[in-house]
Amino acid sequence: MRSPAAAFAWAFGRRHRFGFLALGAYLSALGVVRFLALTTELRLPTEWDVGFAFLVVVPGTVALYWLIIAFTFGSEGNLAGRQSIYPPRQYTLPVTTTALTAWPMLYGAACVALLWLATRIVAPWPVNLPIAVPLLWPGLLGLVLLAWTQAITWASYPLPAMRVVVTVVGLTSVQVLSVLAIELQASETLMVALLAPQLPLAFLVARHAVARARCGAVTDRSAVFERIGAALARRGLNHKPFANAGAAQFWLEWKRYGWSLPTLVAIVLPVELLLLWASRDAPALVFTILAIVALTPPCLASFTAIAVRKSGAGDDYGVSPFTATRPLSSAALVGARLRMAVWSAAAAWVLVIPAVPIALLLSDTWPIVADRARAVAGVVGTPRAIGFGALVLATLILTTWRQMVQSLYLGLTGRTGLIRGSGLAMLCGIVAVGPLVEWAWTSGARAWFWVGLFWTLGIIVAARMLLASWIAMRLHRDRLMSDRSLLAGAALWLAAVAAVYAVLLWLFATPIMPRFLLLLIATVAVPFVRLSAAPLALAWNRHR
Amino acid sequence: MADPVIQLSSLSRRFGQKTALDDVTLSLPRGVVYGLVGANGAGKTTIIRHILGLLRAASGTVRVFGMDPVAEPVAVLSRVGYLSEENDLPAWMSVGELIRYTRAFYPTWDDGYAEELRRAFGLDPSARIRDLSRGQKARAGLIVALAHRPELLVLDEPSSGLDPIVRRDILGAVLRTIAHEGRTVFFSSHLLDEVEEVADHVIIISEGRILLSAPLAEVRERHRVDGESLSLDAVFHALVGTPASPLPLG
Numbered sequence: 199m200r201s202p203a204a205a206f207a208w209a210f211g212r213r214h215r216f217g218f219l220a221l222g223a224y225l226s227a228l229g230v231v232r233f234l235a236l237t238t239e240l241r242l243p244t245e246w247d248v249g250f251a252f253l254v255v256v257p258g259t260v261a262l263y264w265l266i267i268a269f270t271f272g273s274e275g276n277l278a279g280r281q282s283i284y285p286p287r288q289y290t291l292p293v294t295t296t297a298l299t300a301w302p303m304l305y306g307a308a309c310v311a312l313l314w315l316a317t318r319i320v321a322p323w324p325v326n327l328p329i330a331v332p333l334l335w336p337g338l339l340g341l342v343l344l345a346w347t348q349a350i351t352w353a354s355y356p357l358p359a360m361r362v363v364v365t366v367v368g369l370t371s372v373q374v375l376s377v378l379a380i381e382l383q384a385s386e387t388l389m390v391a392l393l394a395p396q397l398p399l400a401f402l403v404a405r406h407a408v409a410r411a412r413c414g415a416v417t418d419r420s421a422v423f424e425r426i427g428a429a430l431a432r433r434g435l436n437h438k439p440f441a442n443a444g445a446a447q448f449w450l451e452w453k454r455y456g457w458s459l460p461t462l463v464a465i466v467l468p469v470e471l472l473l474l475w476a477s478r479d480a481p482a483l484v485f486t487i488l489a490i491v492a493l494t495p496p497c498l499a500s501f502t503a504i505a506v507r508k509s510g511a512g513d514d515y516g517v518s519p520f521t522a523t524r525p526l527s528s529a530a531l532v533g534a535r536l537r538m539a540v541w542s543a544a545a546a547w548v549l550v551i552p553a554v555p556i557a558l559l560l561s562d563t564w565p566i567v568a569d570r571a572r573a574v575a576g577v578v579g580t581p582r583a584i585g586f587g588a589l590v591l592a593t594l595i596l597t598t599w600r601q602m603v604q605s606l607y608l609g610l611t612g613r614t615g616l617i618r619g620s621g622l623a624m625l626c627g628i629v630a631v632g633p634l635v636e637w638a639w640t641s642g643a644r645a646w647f648w649v650g651l652f653w654t655l656g657i658i659v660a661a662r663m664l665l666a667s668w669i670a671m672r673l674h675r676d677r678l679m680s681d682r683s684l685l686a687g688a689a690l691w692l693a694a695v696a697a698v699y700a701v702l703l704w705l706f707a708t709p710i711m712p713r714f715l716l717l718l719i720a721t722v723a724v725p726f727v728r729l730s731a732a733p734l735a736l737a738w739n740r741h742r
Numbered sequence: 743m744a745d746p747v748i749q750l751s752s753l754s755r756r757f758g759q760k761t762a763l764d765d766v767t768l769s770l771p772r773g774v775v776y777g778l779v780g781a782n783g784a785g786k787t788t789i790i791r792h793i794l795g796l797l798r799a800a801s802g803t804v805r806v807f808g809m810d811p812v813a814e815p816v817a818v819l820s821r822v823g824y825l826s827e828e829n830d831l832p833a834w835m836s837v838g839e840l841i842r843y844t845r846a847f848y849p850t851w852d853d854g855y856a857e858e859l860r861r862a863f864g865l866d867p868s869a870r871i872r873d874l875s876r877g878q879k880a881r882a883g884l885i886v887a888l889a890h891r892p893e894l895l896v897l898d899e900p901s902s903g904l905d906p907i908v909r910r911d912i913l914g915a916v917l918r919t920i921a922h923e924g925r926t927v928f929f930s931s932h933l934l935d936e937v938e939e940v941a942d943h944v945i946i947i948s949e950g951r952i953l954l955s956a957p958l959a960e961v962r963e964r965h966r967v968d969g970e971s972l973s974l975d976a977v978f979h980a981l982v983g984t985p986a987s988p989l990p991l992g
Contacts, residue, residue, distance in 0.1 A: 439845060446846030453834070518830045522796050525820035525847050677813055741798045741812040 202293045206301040214268045221264075221313070224257055228320045235322055254321045260626055261313055266344050269306030270351045273618060277351070277361060277504060280418065282411035284352040289412045298412070299405040303348055307397075310340040335379070335389035342393050343372050345400035353407035356419035359458050362501050363465055443526050444534060451538035455506045459602065460545040462498045467549060470494065471557035481566045488567070491554060492594055495546040499601035506539065506602050507609025507617075516612045522740045529679045529733040532610070536603055536729070543599040551591075582705060589701055600725055607731035612739035655718040665727045669734060678733045687730065694724045745808055747772045747894055747926045748793055753802035755788055755950075762788040764950040766802070770928070770943075772893070775916060777941030777958075778930040779978060785950040786930035787827070790898045793928070794824060806894070820848060823892030825883045825912075827899040831871045837882055838867030841889070848890030856889035863911060877908035884915055897929035901936055909936065916940055938974040946981055953981045 211218065231253070267273055275283025288298055314337030323331050350365050379389055410416070440446040470491050477483035524531065558564040575583040608620050670688075673679045679687075699720040706716065748770040755763040763785050770776055780786045791797040792804045795811030795818060804811060811818040831840060837860070845851045860867065863881040871879060880900065887895065895916070901909040913936065916927050931937050937944060944961055946954040954961065954977075962971040965980070972980070 439842065441846075443847045446843050450832070450843060454832070519794075519796065519824070519826045519828060520830045520832065523794055523819055523822070523824050523826075525816045525818075527816055740815075741795055 202291070202297055203301055207305060210268065210302070210305055217264055217268065221261055224261070225313075225316045225320065228253070228317070232320050232322055250322070250324055254317060254323075256626065258313070258317050258321075260622070262310065262340055262343075264622070265306060265309050265313065266347050269302055269309070269344060270348050271302075272347075272351060275351070277365075280355050280358050280360070281416065282352050282354045282407060284408055284411055286411075295409045295412055296405060299352075299401065299408045303345060303401060303404060306344050306348065307341050310344050311337050313337075314340055332386045332389070335384075335386055335393060336376075338390060338393045339372070339376050339379075342396045342400070343369065345397055345404070346372060349400045349404035349407060352404050352411065354411050354416040356417040359462055359502075362498075363462065366501075443524070444530055447524070447526060447531060447534035448537050451534050452541065455502065455535075456538045456542040456545075458505065459495070459499055459502045459542045459598075460549060462502065463495055463546040463549050466494055466498065467491065467553055471553060471561075474557050474561040474563050478562055481570075484563050484566050485570070488554070491550065492590075495543065495550060495598040496594065496601050499543065499546070499598045502542075503602050503605055506535065507605045517610075517736070517739045527678060527733075528737040528740055529673070529683070532606065532732045532736055535606065536732075539599050539602040543595060543602065546598060547595050585701070586705060589705065603732075604725065604728050607728045607735045610732055610735040610739055652712075652715060652718070655715070655722060659718055659721045662722070662727050666730065669727065669730045672734055673730065676734070676737060678737055691724060691726050695720050698723055745772075746770050746805075747807060748928065749803075749805040749808075750789070750792070751803045751805075753789075753792060753799055753804060755792070755797065755800050761950050763792075766947075766950070766952055768945065768952065768955060770926070772926045773924050775927040775940055775942045776929070776945060777937035777943070778928065778945045778947060779932070779934060779937050779974070780930070780947040781932060781982065784947045786947060787898055788950075789947070790896055790928075790930060793896060794819070794822065821893045823887035823890065823895045825880070825887045825895075825897045825900050827902055829876070829879045829883055831879060831883055831886075833870070833872035835871050836867065837865045837869050837871070837874075837885075840871065840882060840886060841867070844886040845889070851890045853889075855891065856885055859885045859888060859915075877904050880904055880908055881911060884912060888915055891925075893925055895925070895927045895929075897927070899930055899932070901931065901933055913940055934973075934975045934978055944974065946978055948982045 271283055271285055274285055275281070277283065284298075291298070318331065318333060318337070346368055347365070350368055351361065353361070353364075355361050355364070375392070378384075440449065470487060473487050474484065477487060521531070555564070558567055571583065574586075578586070605620075608617055611617070670684055674681065674684060699717050702716040702720055703713065746769045748768065750766050750768045753763055753766040754761070766785075766789065778786050778789065788797065792799060793806055793811065795804075795806075795815050798812050806818050807821060809818050835843065841856055841860070845853070845856070863878075863885065865874075865878060865882060865885070869878075871882060874882060884900075887897075897912070897916070900912045904912070916929065929941075938958070941958055943957050944954065945952060956964075958974075961974070961977060965972040965977045
């Protein structure tokens with residue numbers, strides 16, 4: 199290996215060899231299917247249906263996301279941090295900054311282009327698609343998506359978590375462009391003209407980002423928060439000793455992760471609510487904006503969960519000796535993090551709940567919402583409408599908290615393969631949800647689904663109970679939780695299920711809805727298994 | 743003899759194909775300074791991680807104060823002070839916050855002693871850990887390892903990469919700790935002169951096996967040439983089988 203270009207190629211190939219093997223196997227399988235269709239009587243889908251979705255759309259999208267993660271070094275850095283996620287070990291290589299930037303971008307672009315061309319040529323495209331499958335622009339869109347992701351993630355930011363916001367806004371814009379192009383049936387020439395100039399632009403931004411990171415030119419505005427902390431300290435608020443070890447650990451968790459969700463919400467919320475001023479004449483848009491606002495804390499919580507589920511402070515998932523040697527049980531360490539998530543979710547909603555009515559009043563859209571609320575109250579009755587609203591709000595707050603903590607049981611294991619594998623599985627699941635729902639509604643499976651719903655929920659509940667029993671036994675055997683704590687946890691969970699069941703009974707007091715179905719829903723809705731597995735995961739990581 | 747502070751029985755550990763510890767048995771009474779000596783990769787940190795309960799004994803048993811540190815981490819760790827070679831203190835904390843946070847975990851925390859150490863080490867309480875030099879970070883780590891007056895002080899390569907002044911501070915802290923009757927110090931090092939200076943009892947490890955575990959005076963007595971005691975450096979190289987003189991420069 200005598201050239202930097204070959205060394206870069208070798209490093210990517212070696213590090214991601216299993217991924218490339220899987221991608222090659224998938225494209226080969228696609229080629230075999232196409233070959234069989236040409237030479238035998240194998241029938242391929244003629245419409246945009248579930249078969250095509252699972253054969254091409256789902257694997258293709260997953261492959262694109264994987265390539266983006268691989269060529270941005272996304273699995274190596276801290277996305278929520280301020281520093282560039284470009285690996286610092288490469289800054290000392292005797293090559294120019296242009297080479298440091300260009301080779302990963304070029305290799306990534308080549309892989310994305312090959313993925314698209316292979317899919318375009320080999321995949322069995324249905325004949326009756328709404329538009330003719332273009333040759334160039336979808337691939338070019340993939341290149342643009344990759345290039346901007348590289349530029350955004352390699353840049354350093356003045357504040358923590360800013361990268362997440364910029365990534366969400368930037369990549370959503372590119373995705374919106376693709377949806378618009380399909381809806382408006384844009385020509386290939388127009389799309390190429392719109393997309394192609396972005397590639398050199400993204401390269402220049404990425405090169406500038408790497409150059410700044412390489413010489414350590416990183417603007418740090420987090421000192422603002424530190425000054426506030428120092429001012430509080432001077433006023434004596436930070437000098438009081440902690441009441442106990444649990445309180446000290448909670449303080450550490452809050453300082454490390456707790457503030458990030460309310461901060462993100464505070465950044466995104468005003469932008470969303472400003473849209474209300476533009477929607478005074480479009481009632482439907484008002485409700486769309488309100489739905490987006492309501493979903494903002496849970497969605498942002500799932501981003502902050504990436505950091506929250508880590509065992510230590512660094513980029514590594516392994517628990518640091520500093521944390522591992524705290525004289526505190528693994529259950530108490532997890533408990534402090536769960537409490538931090540409760541306060542973080544509450545702080546985020548404390549921002550949202552008053553901001554929405556204020557924005558509605560100031561933007562003169564309050565009457566639209568009030569009219570709809572009165573209409574609903576007229577149909578179901580005022581108490582039930584208020585109860586339903588309160589249930590939705592409580593569900594959203596609980597979901598925000600759940601999003602932050604539900605993957606703790608994976609992250610705290612510290613096993614990188616398990617964590618990344620579960621992430622990829624979740625990505626596949628998210629991509630597959632759309633086609634699955636479409637299939638359920640358009641095929642005969644819908645009837646089967648409803649008939650089997652009771653059984654499905656029953657099996658889920660039985661499996662959860664079995665798992666919960668096993669986890670409780672392990673917690674008891676490994677002395678991670680006392681008998682009293684285990685009993686208190688079980689009693690709390692039962693009380694929560696009973697409360698949810700009572701609310702559901704009151705809200706859906708109709709003979710159409712069987713009571714045992716409501717009980718099953720209440721049992722599934724209240725989290726238990728994954729949360730109780732978190733101390734086991736941390737203990738597995740802490741005592742290897 | 744009093745109950746041993748640390749007791750390892752037939753402890754073995756493998757990481758993949760590599761044997762990190764091979765049938766290690768040690769029984770260490772309290773009130774002694776133990777120096778664990780070995781080359782890089784000999785198994786020093788693996789022993790320390792077992793003592794702290796960060797590694798579960800795959801084969802054999804580990805007891806600290808008569809307890810399994812994995813099964814009873816709170817009871818064991820609340821009596822142990824630990825300074826890590828990695829020095830992984832939270833970078834965002836100030837020195838004052840680090841002291842305030844750590845204090846909450848130890849009922850035996852001594853505020854006066856912590857303040858005395860902080861002043862002696864010249865650390866500003868408002869300074870962020872990330873802004874400290876490597877030596878200052880080691881001193882900050884030492885304050886939180888010592889201020890609760892632990893019964894067992896565990897130091898993993900405490901002087902690694904530090905200048906002589908910081909090394910002197912650390913060795914001074916070790917001496918102060920043993921000044922209190924009944925306290926035990928267990929420290930690993932590859933700096934043989936440092937071990938020779940402070941340790942009462944030397945343990946030499948190579949490729950996961952304990953080659954020697956004896957009081958330093960006994961080691962000196964046993965290894966003599968022409969009536970002169972050999973240095974620990976010479977004893978170490980004789981046992982491990984490596985040349986005592988440095989390799990020639992290429």
